[in-house]
Amino acid sequence: GIQVEQSPPDLILQEGANSTLRCNFSDSVNNLQWFHQNPWGQLINLFYIPSGTKQNGRLSATTVATERYSLLYISSSQTTDSGVYFCAASGNTPLVFGKGTRLSVIA
């Protein structure tokens, strides 16, 4: 089945800094999503982005399907951005998750 790898596994940022999280996937996909898991464990949908670029406030994402990767950009980070960011992808099977990037934003 499809493999999903995320990097870096851990990231510490000073408040106000920018960051880029990467997701590589092993096969063609028709679904790719980015989630933020908050401290209570809820998976919050950030982007549904099997291809192209989207922006939502300080967050944006780009998926280059032909090269099998997606990037999540966080600009002007805030302490509330802390948590685990998951990428999940699928072709004709249910979503497969990466192991996540744990982000800590320090004031």
Next chain:
Amino acid sequence: GAGVSQTPSNKVTEKGKYVELRCDPISGHTALYWYRQSLGQGPEFLIYFQGTGAADDSGLPNDRFFAVRPEGSVSTLKIQRTERGDSAVYLCASSLSPSGGAKFFGPGTRLTVL
């Protein structure tokens, strides 16, 4: 409803007991998924339903795990003879269709087996 709901939010049980976890998907979503998340890991797929039928149960770890969705809406995940290794957060998700479109997750049920 506005989102996927799951009950209970927490369940503590003793080894060997039977538990049921419930998921209410977003109204109109035909596809429903169960995942399990252990501490420090990403969610892992268990089973998904398209309508009333289980379309893919390849992620169920063994025959102690079973899930139903008799009317194509609410689903129940059933675990028999629970073991300490079953302790995890069980997540449910739904989507308009399985072939594409965003999947939306519920808040999860934290299961602790003592």
